[in-house]
Amino acid sequence: MNKFLDEDFLLYSKTAQRLYHEYAKGMPIIDYHCHLPPDQIANDHQFENITQAWLYGDHYKWRAMRTNGVNESYITGNRTDREKFEKWAETVPYTLRNPLYHWTHLELQRYFGITELLNKNTAADVYEAASAQMQTPQYSVRSLLRKMNVRVVCTTDDPIDSLEHHKKLAGDDFDVKILPAFRPDKAMNVDDVSAFNQYLGQLESVTDISIHKFDDYLYALKQRHDYFAANGCSVSDHGLEQLYADDYTEAEIKTIFNKARCGMVLTHAENCQFKSAMLHQFAVWDWERGWVQQYHLGALRNNNTRLLRQLGPDTGLDSIGDFPQGKALSRFLDKLDNKDQLTKTILYNLNPADNELFAAMIGNFNDGSVPGKMQFGSGWWFLDQKDGMTKQINALSNMGLLSRFVGMLTDSRSFLSFPRHEYFRRVLCNILGSEMESGELPNDLELVGSMVQDICYNNAANYFNWQEAGTTVPAAAAS
Structure with a gap:
């Protein structure tokens, strides 16, 4: 008998099978980070x-x-x-x-x-x-989302985006929430000052604000942050090699901005100072709004310059980087927390060598104000496979509370990617079911099954305050 991809795929014990089929399988999906194009959803492509x-x-x-x-x-x-x-x-x-x-x-x-x-x-x-x-x-793309029982999709959007497609979706009678996420990577990237100034020109156009000095720049960006909030956004996201947490003064940042605005190449130290200042400012705005902030850290991008010239970015030329993460990550979070300005935060690492570092770091800044305030995010990109998911689950279990984990996301550009949630759920249930049968966990289906449902859906619904997207699904309804 061919067992490949049968109903018990990746489920290697009877208890794992029960956990998946009775508790996990029927749970809806919240995809709180992806790259689906909102125009295709708005137009039901x-x-x-x-x-x-x-x-x-x-x-x-x-x-x-x-x-x-x-x-x-x-x-x-x-x-x-x-x-x-x-x-x-x-x-x-x-x-x-x-x-x-x-x-x-x-x-x-x-x-x-x-x-x-x-x-x-x-x-x-x-x-x-x-x-x-x-x-x-x-x-159609809307039907594909319904087919997989998706309740919420959070897209990835630049601050200068008009959000016209999200506005259309908000006015439609569509039963899946499609929400924007604020992704300001280009707004702090001064590696290429020419591209940075082109971006500022676009920002001037969408805000009708002339940007001559740093205060103008912050004012224009704050307008966009407010605009996103007014259009349903409650999540930010950053894709970085590492966090930046260098010391700087306000005068130094203004001088650096003026230098970049004049098209002058920045030193490495100035570059890091500017990125540090912008990251901190974005985080404070997120805290003021009560948003969730996400940091995807560790990608070494655009390695193949020949193919990059031919194809452009985001074409499969990126890989895992070996950037030092711990010290800057600690400094960045501590600076915010020290003034009680640290909002709910999800940290994702791309280098598996950093699993325990990230899992341990979140425990430093959980303060009892919110269950699971600091999250070690799911296996991402090169790590969103069985081995990567298992290692992330184990690191989080050993150093934090797996029961408070907000679960899986697709991080995908494809409307056919949602079985990745099923894949994660099967891996999760297999780990827990095996440990129940070995005696490492209680043989209590209701107890462990409830945790499975929380990780699959309920924790994310509560964490992002998207409870209206659906209520807790009891075990009987999930079977």
């Missing part, structure tokens, strides 16, 4: 075929195809959608033991009911069957 929904923008698949010797024309180039799909199908058998093999077949099963293994021989049939479904109203 209909994809023409599975390639458009599955391969456009998915640099996980792109990296695998390049590794398999596929020419770039079949990846990001001008080949037809069918040809690109066929090259992906030829690559899939070579992804055995990579999470892409699991995700690919989970998505084919969950969205399309296709149980065939994808390969060169099945490519044509799978393409036709899936694409035919993609063209029906039941597979």
Whole structure:
């Protein structure tokens, strides 16, 4: 009997199976960090075929195809959608033991009911069957979200974004909350002063504020922060190599800003001081609003300059970095906490060597004001697979309270990625079920099952104050 991706996939004990099927499986999804395009949700976009929904923008698949010797024309180039799909199908058998093999077949099963293994021989049939479904109203992007029982999606949006699509969604009778997240990375990036000044020009345009000095800049950014809040935003996000927490004075930052505004290249010390000042200011604004702030730390981006020139950023040219994290992270959080200005915070690491560092760090700044105020975020990017999830769960369990964890997210650009939540839930239930059977945890399904449901959904609903997105689902309803 073929057990691959059967109903007990990744569930290696009877107790794990009960935990998943009776407690985890029926829980709704809150996806509090992703890169789904809000315009496609607002317009209820209909994809023409599975390639458009599955391969456009998915640099996980792109990296695998390049590794398999596929020419770039079949990846990001001008080949037809069918040809690109066929090259992906030829690559899939070579992804055995990579999470892409699991995700690919989970998505084919969950969205399309296709149980065939994808390969060169099945490519044509799978393409036709899936694409035919993609063209029906039941597979519009809004329907895809409903199909996976998604209650909340939090997109990733630059401060200069008009949020026009979020406004449209807020006025529609759509039963999934689509909320913006404030991502001000470009607003503090002075590595390239020319790009920084171009960004300031865009900020001037959307705020109708002339930016000549640093105070003008803060005023314009604060307007955008307020604007996001007025349009349903309660989450910020930062993608950084590491946090910046250098000492600086207000006079120094004003001088540095003036220098950058004049197009002068900054020294390394000035660059770090400016980023430190901006990060702190954003964090204070988040605290004033009661937002949740997220920090994704540790990516070494754009490593391949030849392909970067050809393809641009976010095309699969990034990797895990080995940046020192602890000292600056401590200084940054302590400066905020010392003035009681530290809001709810989620920290994500990309280097697995930092698991215990991050898990231990959050305990320094939990203050009893909010359950799980400081969060060690789920396995992210290169770590959102079985081994990475397991290690993150174990580090958090050993040094904090797993029971207060806000759970999984997709961090994806694809509307077909939501089985990643199922994948995480199966891994979680397998860990807990195995320990229940070994006697490491009580053999109490109600006790452990309640924790599973909290991690799957309830903790996030409470943490982000999105309880209106749905109520706690009791075990009976989840079975």
